[in-house]
Each structure stands twice: as C-alpha cells, then as structure tokens.
Amino acid sequence: MSFGEFAVLQDISLSVGAGEIVGVLGPNGAGKTTYMNILTGALRPTTGTVHLLGEDVTKLDTAQRCHRGLAQTHQIPKPFSGMTVFENVLVAVNHGRSAPAHDPISVAWTVLEDTGLAHVANRPAETLGLLDRKRLELSRALGTNPKVLLLDEIGGGLTDAEGDALVDLIRSIHASGVTIVWVEHIMRLLLEGCSRLVCMAEGEVLADGDPHTVVNSQQVQVAYFGASA
C-alpha cells in the first residue's frame, strides 16, 4: 500500500485460519490500521489481494465484505450519535447481515446481554464511559453475525480490571466460533487472549508464531521494545 510516493506496507502477507485468534502488535506507524482497512475494504491496496473464506473480495466494498461475515471495531469508537445503545446495535443487525434476522429486536437484545450492555440499552450512545463504548463497538460488530472479527486497539485507555473484563469478553466471542485478528499495544492483553502473535514493523511482518516466542525474539525486542541490537 502506498500513499503517493510513501510505501506504508511492502510485500506483506498474512494468512489466518478459521477459528484462530491472532494478535498483531507493532510500533506506532507500523501500518497496522492501514492493513486492517485494506482487509475491510475501507482502503483499496495499491497492489495485492484480500481473500475472505476462500473468496477473492478485493473488489468488494466494506458493506459487501460485512455481509460475507467480516466485521471490525475501530481504534476510535464510532457509534451513531443521536441514537441509543440499542438502536446502534439494531442498525448493525438490520443492515450488516447477508440475510435479515427473523426477530432483529431480540437478536440486538441478546447481543447486548452477551456484551454486558443490556442495562444501558436505552442510554444515548455518546454518554457511555470508555469500557462501555468499547463494548458497544464489539456489540455493533457482533450484530452483523461475523465469522471474522478485526479488532483495532480495543484495549487502549482501560484500567487493568477493565482490560481483564475485555479479554474475557473477546475470549467468549472467540469460543462462540468467531475468528479474530486483534491489533493491540497492550501486550498483556494479547498474551492472555491470543494463541498466535504477529509483530509488524515498517510495513512488514517481523515475527509470527507462539506469542511468548515472538515477544522474546531479538527482532521484536529491538523493533518494538527498543532493546539495543
């Protein structure tokens, strides 16, 4: 991916199997969000292809990829302001699925129960605190009934206890059969939540594999933790 003369991603390739939960870490500006945006279709890659569930979706837009089972949470939560928490999820249920849900209202309600937001269902979305805004991002993604979920720095700014609650929720989503790719700076959350870790730096994959092995590798210690080479 290049922006004008500036190549942000170079020859990057990542393959995620059904049922995996993969963490992605890398320094600021490594290209993580750009990569996620290419996967969802928010950005078109300069060259290269994106495959989802075995199908080449490079030419499909974000809505079409969403209907095929790909959902995303954003680094900066983007609820529809002026709508309640419940209405935000209902929009996802009604518009993010390939086939309409039989009973959208009970589907949206079940999502909010699963994510712990049922008690604030009628609050305006913009009045939520940080953890609940992140839960709402997840709820809106889950409302679309995803097979693959991309999380972009959902753990930032939380207390340790809130981070633990978030890991529990993400693990339960994964246990329900959703494949997850999780970009995060908070190492502890990735080590607790993921079975595979990828480290990106300067638009390339530096290391990929068992989380503790990746974290302890010399390349990652230098590129991400600032150890001397």
Ligand SMILES: Nc1ncnc2c1ncn2[C@@H]1O[C@H](COP(=O)(O)OP(=O)(O)OP(=O)(O)O)[C@@H](O)[C@H]1O
């Ligand atoms: N639309 C754009 N036009 C030009 N450059 C861009 C654009 N979007 C991103 N970049 C640049 O691409 C690089 C990668 O940005 P990106 O946001 O993907 O990094 P990141 O790994 O998500 O960083 P962070 O950890 O801070 O979220 C940065 O140098 C950024 O300034």
Ligand SMILES: [Mg+2]
């Ligand atoms: Mg980013």
